[in-house]
Amino acid sequence: MNQIEILRFALRGLLANKMRSALTTLGILIGVAAVIMLVAVGEGSSQSIQQNIQRLGANTLTISPSFSGGGGGGMRVPAGGGGGGNTGPRTQARDLSLADAKALTDRTLAPSVKSVSPVVNASSTTAAYGAASHAISQFVGTYPSYFEAVNKPVAQGTYFFNDDVLAARKVVVLGRTVVAELFGTVDPIGKQISVSGVPFTVVGVLKEAGSTGMQDADDVAVAPLPAVQQSLSGFGSLGQIVVQATGAEATTAAQAEVTAILNQRHGITNNNPDYRVLNQATLQETVSAATGTFTVLLGAVAAISLLVGGIGITNIMLVTVTERTREIGIRKAIGAPRGAILGQFLMEATLLSLVGGLSGVLVAFVGTRFTVAGIEPVLVPSSVVLALGVSLGIGLFFGSYPANRAAKLRPIQALRHE
Amino acid sequence: MTTAEPRVVRPVPVLRVRDLVKEYGEGDAKVRALRGISLDVERGDYVAIMGASGSGKSTLMNILGCLDVPTSGTYLIDGADVGRLNEHQLAILRNRRVGFVFQSFNLIPRMSALANVELPLVYGGVGLAERRERALAALEQVGLTDRVHHEPNQLSGGQQQRVAVARALVTAPALLLADEPTGNLDTASTGDVLEIMDRLSASGRTIVLITHEDDVAAHAKRVIRLVDGEIVEDRRRAPVDGPPPRTPEKDPERDGVATR
Numbered sequence: 001m002n003q004i005e006i007l008r009f010a011l012r013g014l015l016a017n018k019m020r021s022a023l024t025t026l027g028i029l030i031g032v033a034a035v036i037m038l039v040a041v042g043e044g045s046s047q048s049i050q051q052n053i054q055r056l057g058a059n060t061l062t063i064s065p066s067f068s069g070g071g072g073g074g075m076r077v078p079a080g081g082g083g084g085g086n087t088g089p090r091t092q093a094r095d096l097s098l099a100d101a102k103a104l105t106d107r108t109l110a111p112s113v114k115s116v117s118p119v120v121n122a123s124s125t126t127a128a129y130g131a132a133s134h135a136i137s138q139f140v141g142t143y144p145s146y147f148e149a150v151n152k153p154v155a156q157g158t159y160f161f162n163d164d165v166l167a168a169r170k171v172v173v174l175g176r177t178v179v180a181e182l183f184g185t186v187d188p189i190g191k192q193i194s195v196s197g198v199p200f201t202v203v204g205v206l207k208e209a210g211s212t213g214m215q216d217a218d219d220v221a222v223a224p225l226p227a228v229q230q231s232l233s234g235f236g237s238l239g240q241i242v243v244q245a246t247g248a249e250a251t252t253a254a255q256a257e258v259t260a261i262l263n264q265r266h267g268i269t270n271n272n273p274d275y276r277v278l279n280q281a282t283l284q285e286t287v288s289a290a291t292g293t294f295t296v297l298l299g300a301v302a303a304i305s306l307l308v309g310g311i312g313i314t315n316i317m318l319v320t321v322t323e324r325t326r327e328i329g330i331r332k333a334i335g336a337p338r339g340a341i342l343g344q345f346l347m348e349a350t351l352l353s354l355v356g357g358l359s360g361v362l363v364a365f366v367g368t369r370f371t372v373a374g375i376e377p378v379l380v381p382s383s384v385v386l387a388l389g390v391s392l393g394i395g396l397f398f399g400s401y402p403a404n405r406a407a408k409l410r411p412i413q414a415l416r417h418e
Numbered sequence: 419m420t421t422a423e424p425r426v427v428r429p430v431p432v433l434r435v436r437d438l439v440k441e442y443g444e445g446d447a448k449v450r451a452l453r454g455i456s457l458d459v460e461r462g463d464y465v466a467i468m469g470a471s472g473s474g475k476s477t478l479m480n481i482l483g484c485l486d487v488p489t490s491g492t493y494l495i496d497g498a499d500v501g502r503l504n505e506h507q508l509a510i511l512r513n514r515r516v517g518f519v520f521q522s523f524n525l526i527p528r529m530s531a532l533a534n535v536e537l538p539l540v541y542g543g544v545g546l547a548e549r550r551e552r553a554l555a556a557l558e559q560v561g562l563t564d565r566v567h568h569e570p571n572q573l574s575g576g577q578q579q580r581v582a583v584a585r586a587l588v589t590a591p592a593l594l595l596a597d598e599p600t601g602n603l604d605t606a607s608t609g610d611v612l613e614i615m616d617r618l619s620a621s622g623r624t625i626v627l628i629t630h631e632d633d634v635a636a637h638a639k640r641v642i643r644l645v646d647g648e649i650v651e652d653r654r655r656a657p658v659d660g661p662p663p664r665t666p667e668k669d670p671e672r673d674g675v676a677t678r
Contacts, residue, residue: 005540016528330524333485334538334585335513337506411485411512415524 006340010347013320021352024316028356028391029363031306035387036364038302040377042295047378049291053284059114059251060149061258062278063241065095094266094274095237103261104243110261112245112254115145118225119240122196122232127182127221129193134181138220139195141228142242147173149244152222157189157204160224168226173204175220195221198231251281299383306387309356310394317349317402328406329414342407349399350392357391430497432593432624433459433482438491440477440647451477453647454491459593460658464619465626466638474647475628479597482626483518484508496592513542517586519596519627523578525570531557531581532566538589556584560614576607583614587623594618596627600634612637619662637662 014021101118104110122139140146144159160171172193179188188202200223209217229235245254255277266274321328328341361384368377440452451474459465469475480486482493484500492501496515503511512518525534535556539549557566560580570578579599586594596615600608616637619625627638635641636655639662643651656663 002543012529326524327526330526331537331541332509333483333512333518333520333524334541335509335511335589336541337509339506340541410487412480415485415520 003343006343006347009344010351013324013344013348014351017320020316020319024312024352025356025359027309027312028306028353028394029309029360031302031309032357032360032387032391033363033367034302034305035299035390036361036379036383037367037377038298039295039383040364040368040379041375042291042298043380044377045375046288046291046295048375049287050284053280053287054151059245059248060280061243061245061251061255062280063096063243063258063262064239064276064278065237066274066276096239096241096275097237100262100265101238101241103265104241104258106261110254110257112250112257114244114246115143115149117143117146117149117242117244118238119146119242120225120228120233120236121239122228125196125221125232127178127193127195127200129182129188129191132182132184134178136178136195136219136221137216139228139232140220140222141225141233142222143225145244146222146242149242152209152220153207154204155207157202160203160222165224165226168224168230170198170200170223170227170231171203172200172221172223173206174202175206176208176218177216178219178221179205196232200227248281251279255279303390306390306394309391310353310398313349313352313395314398314401316352317345317399318405320348321345321402321406325406325409325414325417328409329411329417332409332411332414338407342403345403345406346396346399349403350395353391353395353399357388360391361388430494431458432461432463432496433457433493433626435482435493436491438478438481438493439489440474440481440486441489451647452481452488455644455647455649457642457649457652459624459626461592461624462619462622463624463658464615464637464639464656464662465642466635466640467626467628467642467644468630468632468635469644470630472646473644475644476597477647478644479595479626479628482593483516483595483597484512485518509541513538514589515592517589517591517594519579519582519586519594519599521598521601523570523575523582523602525578525581525585527570530567530569531562531573531584534570534581535585535588538585542589552588553584556588557581559587559617560584561610574607575603576610579603579607579611580614583611587618592624594623594625596625598628598630600629600631608634616662639663 096118098118101116104113104116120141122141125136125139127134127136143165144161147153147159154173157173159173160169163169164171172195174182174188182188182193183191188205191202192199193202194200206218206220206222243254243258245251258277259273262275263269263273268274331341364384364387365379368379371377435455435457438452438455439450442449442451453474455474455478467475467478477486481488482495484495488501492499494500495511498507498511498515500508500511525531526537529537532550532553535553536549539552544552554563554566557563560583562577562580562584565573565577565581568577570581573581579602583596583599586596599615600611603611612634615625615627619639625638627634629635639656639658639660640652640654642649642653
């Protein structure tokens, strides 16, 4: 009595009731496919969220003013004010200034900082080229390092350079949406657009970033900081300071250094600073923890359906054993050892779950090629292994009870069974 | 181990039964199906056990075939004490030492005659080529060479019983047990099966069969009568070593069927 004989008996047993075997297999198929696909959808959404965060910039800290504390909110303080002036409770909040930005570039105080880009945002700017006009949602004045820090590479033309900043040249790099609105199919490089009446020369076009949630990341224009200040926003405070750390591991160190410098410059001793530091890495961790929970939840729901499929196997195997009790009796009467009977029914259960599991994997492979509810599912190999393993285990576990019952029967009991 | 014993030891009877008792139920509902059966069956004997229904003959047969266990008493098959065997050894004994023919044939449905006959060899661990050869030989012995690929539901009752006999024979068992093998058959098929039994007995096979028909019992060398679970008569009709006593008036009809 070898394994091949047992396999042959099992196959014969299953094929004797094709419909029943197929339906039982379907139960496992759905369970396995559900586990793999839901985990893939969870993983896909998690990855797309992480990509969106990463698209905002790699290893960057975004410092923005915060007026939540202190009494002097909004009061403008001349740039370059000395540090340490304020001790005790803060009475006034200071805006971020160009001098703050310059202070952050200090190599000794902030060794983890790679670049610092002061940012001003011009509000309600309307760009026009010929007859076409477009309200740019985000018109940014900054330094060239900004492009790298916030991950906005130029696809066409060039960036502007430090010379342009020093000379306050009115050049601009446009996002895709702006180009499409103003130029259509015309090559925008070298053309002059007017932004709220001020002429700017287009030198480059940003690579398409895609929309990040509500905001169109391509509806943007980037120009040298002094040019924007001169013509659009005025020489006031900065909207943001974008700090790029030297590496992914350095972001936390960079945050500490930046905080120390700004606390000193703004005279903050308590835990109520007049600025906010947004750390991409921290954000990413938080979000991935949240999406991880989401994936586990989906997986748990799918696991229940796998369990239900397993109970289906038990049910069918119990029916099979009852129905074939006489046959079991005959087999025992002609000398089938207990192991052979046990093996046959265990093999039947295992085959059911294995075939169901494999076709479930197949269905999941096909299913994950489609976009589900706007999310591109990402197949997680471990979920495939797990689902297959669990389905096999279910076959063995849930099949062992009926199989044991069959094997334990005394021949005469089994033969008398009607 | 049962398998290690040589078959040629003459003094050991194929079957030795001592004080076999089987009781069903408990308390007031207790039924004593067998009340102390003792008998020996020599190698080459052909024994018919007769009795009315309820006399315990089927119970005895099931115990002898290791399908059931006695309440008390011992019995040895081919020298092996069945009561001392574990489950695995019992399976081997059923497989190699005993061939069992049932009244209701008990072939496995949806399996060809050949596959049915091969089955004991499969469980006995015989290789593919050898078991095919032996199964075909056994089917030839019962005259079913042209029906090997038919499934049980495509065969007549007599043919099914002949397949069952072939299945019981294929492992060359020391003991062939038949529980009313002709009980469900018409006269012609009964003749076929009994002719096969006679031939097997003539070739030296040990046979124990159950019947309540005198015609069937007339084929046996020895007739044992059971009443209420006890042996009341043990009559030898022919010597153990001789040929089985045939019933002459049945011969022409039987031969006509057999040579069909």
